[in-house]
Amino acid sequence: MEFSILVASFMSPSAKIVCVVSLLTVAGLMLCALLIYGSLDRSRVMAAESNLNFALNQLRSSVEANVSLGLPLENIRVAQDLVEQARAGNAEILAVEIFSSSGISLFNTDRGSIGEPIRETWREAIRRANGGRWALEEFGDIVLGEPIRNDFGEPVGYVAITAAGAGRDIHGNAIASALANRLAIAAPLALLLVGALSALAIRQAEQGLRRATERLRSTAPVAADAEPASGELPRLVDGVKASIAQHVAAMDTTAKAILALDEDDEADAAA
Structure with a gap:
């Protein structure tokens, strides 16, 4: 145990x-x-x-x-x-x-x-x-x-x-014996097939997660004309990063516009 x-x-x-x-x-x-x-x-x-x-x-x-x-x-x-x-x-x-x-x-x-x-x-x-x-x-x-x-x-x-x-x-007993013999052959083959397919699917999922993690950790911005990443998760990560970058840029533009208005108001008040 x-x-x-x-x-x-x-x-x-x-x-x-x-x-x-x-x-x-x-x-x-x-x-x-x-x-x-x-x-x-x-x-x-x-x-x-x-x-x-x-x-x-x-x-x-x-x-x-x-x-x-x-x-x-x-x-x-x-x-x-x-x-x-x-x-x-x-x-x-x-x-x-x-x-x-x-x-x-x-x-x-x-x-x-x-x-x-x-x-x-x-x-x-x-x-x-x-x-x-x-x-x-x-x-x-x-x-x-x-x-x-x-x-x-x-x-x-x-x-x-x-x-x-x-x-x-x-x-x-004859039926049980025949089924047991066939099960003894089918079970190992099914285990090998299912194990191989499961391992392959898990490996592909792990690769997608690894690529997505690498893109999340990367601080480099995603270029608009960049080639799309392979895999659904990496593409999703790129889309999220691009959306965040657009919102941040929009917020920066808005903040700059507000600062410019404040400066104009101060200049008018001083005059």
């Missing part, structure tokens, strides 16, 4: 400005990287949710089409093929299950779970959904469920899809 304070005390004002601009540049790049990460991650999540919703709707519609024919849910044998096809068609899906309204698994990609009751967390999610689509996160995975209805709109069962939540983390 003391070393950093000591270094800062020996830094010139221009070097401090360059450091501040460089730090702001790095902060801006990091903010851009975070925004890009958030945008890409949200896009990936939306795409994954869209795929899961499509698979869920397609499976529910296929089962409901068989229910509308008057078949009991447990007698729709093609449902087992449907759940297995739904899982095979999406690598993010871990399991697909169709269970009765009482919570007993009827068709499942895990055939060993057929006939087993669903977990209590699923029952609670169904109760909270109040007859609509339900979702929960369990063991790091995402479960989406939807009721299967008959022609009268009454739920005769439910279909649930379990998707791997770890895939989202893997994708997020």
